[in-house]
Amino acid sequence: MKAKVLRIAMVSLLIFGLMSSLSFAAAPEFKLRFGSLANPEDAHGKAMYVFADAVEKLSGGKVVVEVYPSGQLGTQKTTVLNVMQGTVDMCMTAASWLDTLVPYPPIGVFGAGYVFRDLEHVYRVMDGPIAQEMFEDIRQKSSLKVIDIWYLGTRQLNLKKKVGPVRTPEDLKGVMLRMPNTPAWLDLGRALGANPTPLGFGELYMALKTGVVDGQDNPLPTDLAAKFVEVTHYIVLTDHLIDTVYICINDKLWQTMPEEYQTYVKMAARLARYYNNYEKLLGEVELLDIFKKEYGMEIIVPDKDAFRENVKKMYTTKEFDERWGEGAYEKIQGYR
Numbered sequence: 199m200k201a202k203v204l205r206i207a208m209v210s211l212l213i214f215g216l217m218s219s220l221s222f223a224a225a226p227e228f229k230l231r232f233g234s235l236a237n238p239e240d241a242h243g244k245a246m247y248v249f250a251d252a253v254e255k256l257s258g259g260k261v262v263v264e265v266y267p268s269g270q271l272g273t274q275k276t277t278v279l280n281v282m283q284g285t286v287d288m289c290m291t292a293a294s295w296l297d298t299l300v301p302y303p304p305i306g307v308f309g310a311g312y313v314f315r316d317l318e319h320v321y322r323v324m325d326g327p328i329a330q331e332m333f334e335d336i337r338q339k340s341s342l343k344v345i346d347i348w349y350l351g352t353r354q355l356n357l358k359k360k361v362g363p364v365r366t367p368e369d370l371k372g373v374m375l376r377m378p379n380t381p382a383w384l385d386l387g388r389a390l391g392a393n394p395t396p397l398g399f400g401e402l403y404m405a406l407k408t409g410v411v412d413g414q415d416n417p418l419p420t421d422l423a424a425k426f427v428e429v430t431h432y433i434v435l436t437d438h439l440i441d442t443v444y445i446c447i448n449d450k451l452w453q454t455m456p457e458e459y460q461t462y463v464k465m466a467a468r469l470a471r472y473y474n475n476y477e478k479l480l481g482e483v484e485l486l487d488i489f490k491k492e493y494g495m496e497i498i499v500p501d502k503d504a505f506r507e508n509v510k511k512m513y514t515t516k517e518f519d520e521r522w523g524e525g526a527y528e529k530i531q532g533y534r
Contacts, residue, residue: 351417367391
């Protein structure tokens with residue numbers, strides 16, 4: 199508890215240290231509605247509020263962010279579409295949704311299994327020409343501007359007891375693994391060896407509890423925040439996707455903001471990224487022990503090489519070369 203209080207205090211001191219000399223205006227010039235499916239108890243849900251607080255302080259109250267977590271402004275799909283149309287200002291989304299909703303298939307490669315080596319590799323790719331050219335294409339096609347990227351976590355398999363221990367892709371045969379309802383996610387479920395079952399995040403807890411699905415994949419902090427650990431038994435440490443979320447704003451709105459305000463929004467998003475990423479990484483270190491001791495879960499270290507090979511067989515085919523660009527999967531894996 200003391201460590202948590204200290205972390206919050208450190209973030210607060212950083213925010214107030216950056217903005218102590220700024221004064222608040224009587225009324226904001228911009229009110230930004232920021233919607234996502236994030237659970238407010240999860241790190242990226244909390245980071246939305248860190249972002250909002252920092253924007254307001256940096257801008258002296260000229261820019262105010264109203265935070266709507268837990269799908270208050272709609273589903274993942276409708277929130278992204280509404281930001282594209284300008285009826286919502288900001289959203290949190292991912293490569294798989296931009297693949298289908300823009301639509302922009304090349305970005306789907308960022309949601310492929312084992313495409314990234316580690317988090318440092320993720321940010322090298324995202325800050326480099328491959329991702330930046332994609333983001334510019336998306337902006338022009340959809341009016342979605344990516345302003346920052348936050349770590350969601352490394353996705354692991356989370357399964358019900360009836361599935362039994364899973365150590366290879368063959369052990370997943372016939373397992374109904376919940377995946378978001380986009381081609382990229384369903385492809386990933388198949389590549390892992392499971393029977394991917396499309397289902398909305400909000401429906402997942404009850405689907406696991408009642409046996410509609412046999413399991414799901416998410417980062418460990420999400421498993422705890424969404425209480426999936428209450429209705430499952432196994433965590434299988436496949437490390438199959440280093441997952442991120444893209445913080446997007448409607449580009450037409452963005453272009454109406456003075457450059458000074460744009461800078462403040464970017465600074466606040468970066469600050470919130472550091473808060474989010476630290477909390478996520480710390481959670482991944484601490485949670486396995488909590489899962490074992492407090493929830494009686496069984497932790498399995500599988501044959502990750504077998505999973506990598508199974509995934510690679512699927513992604514290095516003509517179908518994916520046509521979708522993402524020839525050799526895109528291997529190009530990103532090898533990017534330095």
